[in-house]
Amino acid sequence: MFRWARLSIVCLTFLGGNALAQDYLSALNELGRTATAAELSAWDIDVRPDFLGLPPGSGSVAQGEALWLDQCASCHGDFGDSNEVFSPIVLGNITEDDVRTGRVAALTDPSVVRTTFMKVATLSTIWDYINRAMPWNAPKSLAADEVYSLVAYLLNLAYIVDDDFVLSDENMEDVQALMPNRNGMTEDHGLWSVNGVPDVVGSACITNCSVDTTITSFLPDYAMNAHGNLRDQMRHYGPLPGVQTAPTPQLSVSQPAQSDSLDQIPADLLAVSGCEACHQVNKALVGPGFTAIRARYAGADASAYLAKKIRQGGQGVWGSVPMPAMNQLDDTVVEALALWLASGK
Amino acid sequence: MPVGVNDQEGRLRPAPESFLSEELISEISHRGVDKSRRDLLRGSFAAALAGASGLTFADDPNIVNVPEWSRSLGKPVATNPYGQPSPFEANIIRRQSPGLTQTDQASVAFTPLQNLFGCITPSGLHFERHHQGWVDIDPQRHRLMINGLVKKPLVFTVADLLRMPSVSRMHFLECGANTALEWGNSAVPTVQYTHGMLSGSEWTGVPLSLLLERAGYDRDARYLLAEGADGSGMTRTINLTGALEDAIVAYGQNGEMLRPEQGYPLRLVVPGVQGVSWVKWLRRLEVGNKPYATKDEASHYVDLMPSGQLRQYTAIQEAKSVITAPSAGQKLLNQGYYCITGLAWSGRGSVRKVDISVDGGRNWQEARLEGALSSKMLTRFNFDWVWRGEPALLQSRVHDDTGYIQPQRAALVAERGTRSIYHNNAIQTWRVSPSGEVDNVQVG
Known part of the structure; x- marks a missing residue:
């Protein structure tokens, strides 16, 4: 614990020992004030599993359905089973046996989508969350009776209560006894307390450890670009540039290859090639500017040499910063770039 | 030389x-x-x-x-009154994982671990995880209420809290769902997405214990409900015994006020505990004698076991480490020297040792730990490596000061299955190909 006494000593030291600890403590206790009853009732809205904090009120399945269609269905679907915006709340995966035992059997089936009512053990959770956070775009706008009616509608969708059911603070406890996964939670694990006992501990083996190093999973090529081009998600000039994962678009290179257009900057070619991460046209960035390259090789028949440098990378011609091999580029792109670079006058 | x-x-x-x-x-x-x-x-x-x-x-x-x-x-001084990174660093940013969530308000933006140094995460790159969007709160209108099993329910203004004795502590913050996508198979292409719900910061604020003392909390109480002022009214049950040791009602992060995405002006700092308990935009603390089973500890943040049981109130982030460079999606420029670098941390204490393997876990060598070893804080490790073009499987393995050792993925999965979503602290494998390209793989 941060020791109160230790803090006192620290602060007293700053005060040069002139103030008595008593003065300091009482002065510190002047900070903050007692909360009023109205303030407490405005903010203390939580409802606990034993229903401490639950306000009085009631609502029917029918009232809930009307409210649901008006304010909730656009995200959750008419029957709370939509997977469009949020995970489904109900999906018909709860059996009568589940309700009897209080354990949802389908939770062991990987093919079954986990819904709210398959997991949640405590009815208070549903009430409390709707009350504090729903609707999505207008939280805390529902009256207590409206919350009861919405919970009633969801219980009905989950086949826990009948169509004509009216939920109220009087019968919440009865319904709790029907929650399908009410016995499905365990606190028997080591992760609640800092002193908890771990369930799995690794090996301390140092040499010739018996581990299976067979590769069991990796990202297939088609998934490598699913998060965008990784080349653009890493520092460009370091020793570990990003892998080019975006396919290089097939370009028609006839235009830049025409002699009358060789002096034009092939902007689209540069855009797709990734060269501009390190090279600018008119000035040196990480690598030399294109104008400087064109000037150096003006008059020389250097297009084959430059194509090779683009493909293989290099170091030392323009300085010590190495250029990585750009072997991911299409031959047509490389050749068009090399032709342009070699066409300086 | x-x-x-x-x-x-x-x-x-x-x-x-x-x-x-x-x-x-x-x-x-x-x-x-x-x-x-x-x-x-x-x-x-x-x-x-x-x-x-x-x-x-x-x-x-x-x-x-x-x-x-x-x-x-x-350029003159104060050209940027609030300084910005170099424009050449523009691609080192937080990123979303496409398709991970269906709404951008209940979503995640991951920290680019692959290009960061040391163990402090720049506040602007600190990962974001919100449950119903983030809000801009006027600090003059924000209040902190303490109620429940206390002698006197109290209300504090932000000014009150700024005036009280403060502490500054370095702590990691990891989402309980960090690395969740990797339980079943390799799913995402870089360390930003596998481990990027992780940060290290210096947090400044008032010790929770001091505020609870002030309110006269019931000494038999074992639980604390923390509640946010955002639309979601995020609530989490906190282990009060643990929180009295080191939790902070924080307003400061890395020397300035919290960023709005991190809970400005107040957030609860619960060292070693998963991020969802570090309630942002903190408005209320309720002392209680029973847990609360809030939505994010009854429907989400419950760990499904192969038996079909859900582990509830899983809080502690067990020791974990990851190599941040070279890491998946990067390419070794050429052969030669590389410094294998990464982060290690433990929610139960401090890092004692980090081992590195370049052969998929058959043989291990000790890495250098950099800087002071703080409890429940990131530790940077470094390891000298010469790459000669051979294929390699890079792994790191942390030992914490309780004697706990980070497990291989196969051992963790054998106990917990692949559907528990949260608390995946398995050893991560990066494969280096002869081309120099590094990718995310699983072994065994």
């Missing part, structure tokens, strides 16, 4: 082995080193040195042509 460093290039010279002929290497590995071979070796090494010192380089235009920034007047 350090041995092995070429002053002309500022790069490490290849190790002498590279100057040995294949024939000689084969001879030595089969028959050992006798006198004649030792002489040969000595000769090769000398030749290598001579070759290196005799290298010539073209003039670097970045040196011989004095760059424009050396020949011009710089």
Whole structure:
């Protein structure tokens, strides 16, 4: 614990020992004030599993359905089973046996989508969350009776209560006894307390450890670009540039290859090639500017040499910063770039 | 000049082995080193040195042509009153994982761990995880209420809290769902997405214990409900016994006020505990004698076991480590020296040791730990490695000061299955291909 006494000593030291600890403590206790009853009732809205904090009120399945269609269905679907915006709340995966035992059997089936009512053990959770956070775009706008009616509608969708059911603070406890996964939670694990006992501990083996190093999973090529081009998600000039994962678009290179257009900057070619991460046209960035390259090789028949440098990378011609091999580029792109670079006058 | 460093290039010279002929290497590995071979070796090494010192380089235009920034007047002070990173760092940003969530308000933006140094995460790159969007709160209108099992329910203004005795502590913050996508198979392409719901910061604020003392909390109480002022009214049950030790009602992060995405003006800091308990935009603390089973500890943040049971109130982030570079999606520029670097942390204490394997966990060597080892804080580790183009499987493994050792993925999955979503602290494997490309794989 941060020791109160230790803090006192620290602060007293700053005060040069002139103030008595008593003065300091009482002065510190002047900070903050007692909360009023109205303030407490405005903010203390939580409802606990034993229903401490639950306000009085009631609502029917029918009232809930009307409210649901008006304010909730656009995200959750008419029957709370939509997977469009949020995970489904109900999906018909709860059996009568589940309700009897209080354990949802389908939770062991990987093919079954986990819904709210398959997991949640405590009815208070549903009430409390709707009350504090729903609707999505207008939280805390529902009256207590409206919350009861919405919970009633969801219980009905989950086949826990009948169509004509009216939920109220009087019968919440009865319904709790029907929650399908009410016995499905365990606190028997080591992760609640800092002193908890771990369930799995690794090996301390140092040499010739018996581990299976067979590769069991990796990202297939088609998934490598699913998060965008990784080349653009890493520092460009370091020793570990990003892998080019975006396919290089097939370009028609006839235009830049025409002699009358060789002096034009092939902007689209540069855009797709990734060269501009390190090279600018008119000035040196990480690598030399294109104008400087064109000037150096003006008059020389250097297009084959430059194509090779683009493909293989290099170091030392323009300085010590190495250029990585750009072997991911299409031959047509490389050749068009090399032709342009070699066409300086 | 350090041995092995070429002053002309500022790069490490290849190790002498590279100057040995294949024939000689084969001879030595089969028959050992006798006198004649030792002489040969000595000769090769000398030749290598001579070759290196005799290298010539073209003039670097970045040196011989004095760059424009050396020949011009710089910009005035306060051009950016709040400083910004260099424009050349524009791609080092938080990123979303496409398809992970269906709404951008209940979503995640991951920290680019692959390009960060040390163990402090820049506040602007601190990962974001919100449950119903983030809000801009006027600190003059924000209040903190303490109620429940207390002698006197209290209300504090932000000014009250700023006036109270404060502490500053370094702590990691990891989402309980960090690495959740990797339970079943390799799913995402870089360390940003596998481990990027992780940060390290210096947090400043008032010790929770001091505020609860002030309110006269019930000494038998074991739970605390923390509640946010955002639309979601995020609520989490906190282990009060643990929180009295080191939890902070924080307003400061890395020397400035919290960022709005991090809970400005107040957030609860619960060291070692998963991020969802570090309630942002904190408005209320309720002392209680029973847990609360809030939505994010009854429907989400419950860990499904193979038995079908859900582990509830899982809070502690067990020891974990990951190599941040070289890591998946990167490419080793060429052969030679690399510093394998990464982060290690434990929600139960401090990092004692980090081991590195380059062969998928068969053999391990100890990494260097950098800086002071703070409890429940990130520790940076470094490891010298020379890559000669061989395929490699890079792994890191942390030991914490409780004696706990980070498990291999197979061991964790054997106990918990692949559907528990949260608290995946398995050893991560990065595969280095002969091309130098690194990707995310699983072994065993």
